[in-house]
Amino acid sequence: MIVLLGVLVVILGFVTRRNPVLVVGVAGIVTGLLGKMNPLEILAAFGTSFADSRSVTVFAIVLPVIGLLERYGLREQARTLIGKLGKLSAGRFLTAYLLVRQVTAAFGLNNLGGPAQAVRPLVAPMAEAAAERKSGAVLPDKLREKVRSYSASADTVGVFFGEDCFIAIGSILLITGFVNSTYHEHLEPTQLALWAIPLAVCAFVIHGARLLLLDKQLEREMALAVAEHEIPLPKQSSGESGKSGKETAK
Amino acid sequence: MIKVEWLYWLIGLVFVVMAVQMAKDRTNPKRWTSAAFWGLLGLTFPYGTGVAGGSKALPAEPLGVAVLALIALAGFNFIGKGEPVTTTQEQREKSAARLGNKLFIPALTIPLVAIICASFLDESGLFETGQATLLGLGVGCLVALVVGMLVTGERKVSTPIHSGRSMLEAMGSALLLPQLLSVLGSIFAVAGVGTQVGKITDAVLPDNSKYLAVIAYCVGMFLFTVIMGNAFAAFPVMTAAIGWPVLIQQMGGNEAAVLAIGMLAGFSGTLVTPMAANFNIVPATLLELKDQYGPIKAQLPTGFALLGCNIVIMALFAF
Numbered sequence: 001m002i003v004l005l006g007v008l009v010v011i012l013g014f015v016t017r018r019n020p021v022l023v024v025g026v027a028g029i030v031t032g033l034l035g036k037m038n039p040l041e042i043l044a045a046f047g048t049s050f051a052d053s054r055s056v057t058v059f060a061i062v063l064p065v066i067g068l069l070e071r072y073g074l075r076e077q078a079r080t081l082i083g084k085l086g087k088l089s090a091g092r093f094l095t096a097y098l099l100v101r102q103v104t105a106a107f108g109l110n111n112l113g114g115p116a117q118a119v120r121p122l123v124a125p126m127a128e129a130a131a132e133r134k135s136g137a138v139l140p141d142k143l144r145e146k147v148r149s150y151s152a153s154a155d156t157v158g159v160f161f162g163e164d165c166f167i168a169i170g171s172i173l174l175i176t177g178f179v180n181s182t183y184h185e186h187l188e189p190t191q192l193a194l195w196a197i198p199l200a201v202c203a204f205v206i207h208g209a210r211l212l213l214l215d216k217q218l219e220r221e222m223a224l225a226v227a228e229h230e231i232p233l234p235k236q237s238s239g240e241s242g243k244s245g246k247e248t249a250k
Numbered sequence: 251m252i253k254v255e256w257l258y259w260l261i262g263l264v265f266v267v268m269a270v271q272m273a274k275d276r277t278n279p280k281r282w283t284s285a286a287f288w289g290l291l292g293l294t295f296p297y298g299t300g301v302a303g304g305s306k307a308l309p310a311e312p313l314g315v316a317v318l319a320l321i322a323l324a325g326f327n328f329i330g331k332g333e334p335v336t337t338t339q340e341q342r343e344k345s346a347a348r349l350g351n352k353l354f355i356p357a358l359t360i361p362l363v364a365i366i367c368a369s370f371l372d373e374s375g376l377f378e379t380g381q382a383t384l385l386g387l388g389v390g391c392l393v394a395l396v397v398g399m400l401v402t403g404e405r406k407v408s409t410p411i412h413s414g415r416s417m418l419e420a421m422g423s424a425l426l427l428p429q430l431l432s433v434l435g436s437i438f439a440v441a442g443v444g445t446q447v448g449k450i451t452d453a454v455l456p457d458n459s460k461y462l463a464v465i466a467y468c469v470g471m472f473l474f475t476v477i478m479g480n481a482f483a484a485f486p487v488m489t490a491a492i493g494w495p496v497l498i499q500q501m502g503g504n505e506a507a508v509l510a511i512g513m514l515a516g517f518s519g520t521l522v523t524p525m526a527a528n529f530n531i532v533p534a535t536l537l538e539l540k541d542q543y544g545p546i547k548a549q550l551p552t553g554f555a556l557l558g559c560n561i562v563i564m565a566l567f568a569f
Binding site: 006075081150179187 | 257258260261264265294295297298299301302303309310311312313314315316317318321322324325326327336337341342343344345346347349350351353354356357358360361364365368369383384387388391394395398399402404409410411412413414415416417418423424425426427428429430431432433434435436437438439440441442443446447477478479480481482483485486487489490494505506507509510511513514517520521525527529530532533534536537539540541544545547548549551552555556559560563567
């Protein structure tokens, strides 16, 4: 029973926001000691399981290729590609982004998106621009926050439930590494990736539907804001594309 | 025959080369300790060959010491990063306009080659038995690198290494976390943590109730992930407790289905917890939201709905 204190160490460590690497290391040592292992056994356990789980870190071999392509404008080209979807409502645009994010992550390109690289500079401004184009007015702060939150959610849901269809992702390799070393089984990454597909579909249907509902919510709340005279001055609605969102999003 | 250990040696070599580059990089305020960290990590790969799979060719204890050293270097913030070696925004836009969608070809080569290797070359005797997927990834990367250099017209091999190193530095010690969590899982298993959680569940769970066991595993993964903020940390515990002994051994569930869906139940939990700061709180800060829980609120219903999907799909298709 006392070994469960090791789990408590992990929980406390993460709750108090300690460095995760340190938390994991300390929890390992504490659990080993509580499980009546001697220091040499603990060192051997660290060494053996670290060697057995090397496959988890194999994805680092992808970095030079992706790095090279980014240097030559991979992200910019992805932007151009997504930019062609720009003439949509906020909800439809975010649903399209969700799909693109899931599909590219399923092909191992999970670094193409992300809150820093894609959502802040690209997705959120484009979604806001789409919402404003639809209503012809500047979004009130509350709705702007909502659109941004949903932009972040489309990215996160997309990558979580897309990447597991790719065999070289950390979580898939963690499962095979853990099972193969702990239970001496032989599990192939491709089998696991296959089972991630039904849930990827569920995630797209559920979150996609909620993103589409966002349009209705925005419409309703905009109408409400107009009724309460809280709406800012109408925005000039010239024929600008998604790019204009960048200026308003500062 | 191509062995999977060769791939590990290649990765070790890449890390060591990058460590040498880091040691020379004067823009990195912590260049020596950074180089020590990545270099040491690189050396664990070939050394691991003598330790892995219970081969007693080399003692495991020195590797354990190295792992603790890595933990100390990363845990006490001795890893830094230099100025990224890359192009300017303007240059990238120009080159993107020039190369267009051709840029996606090398990126798509990686999964394509990996899948081809996994499906056709597993039985061919060319690859070590059962390692075709992993080796396919390695081969895919090498092919993609050649294709990438042809497409972009890049001549210097050092360029992709430099770019890769910049990405490595940006990820920092987070790159090591999955492997360390896997280590923690094994230690939990050796020390009997999973067995203990399993005993508690056994006492609560009625015998032979497949559906309740499925619910216990999925909800357990979900809750543990909410608490720890990371499905990787929850997975070994819940799998040792319920997933493996009850769902797979006792009830004969399909291994791949139970474990893959179990992990995704954990991912559903990641969507709803502020503990997963890098996914939920960081975007809120990046997007300058007043409500730092905004993204979580947007994800909450999806997270719970997906937990339901996990349970239903596992109960229906995994047995």
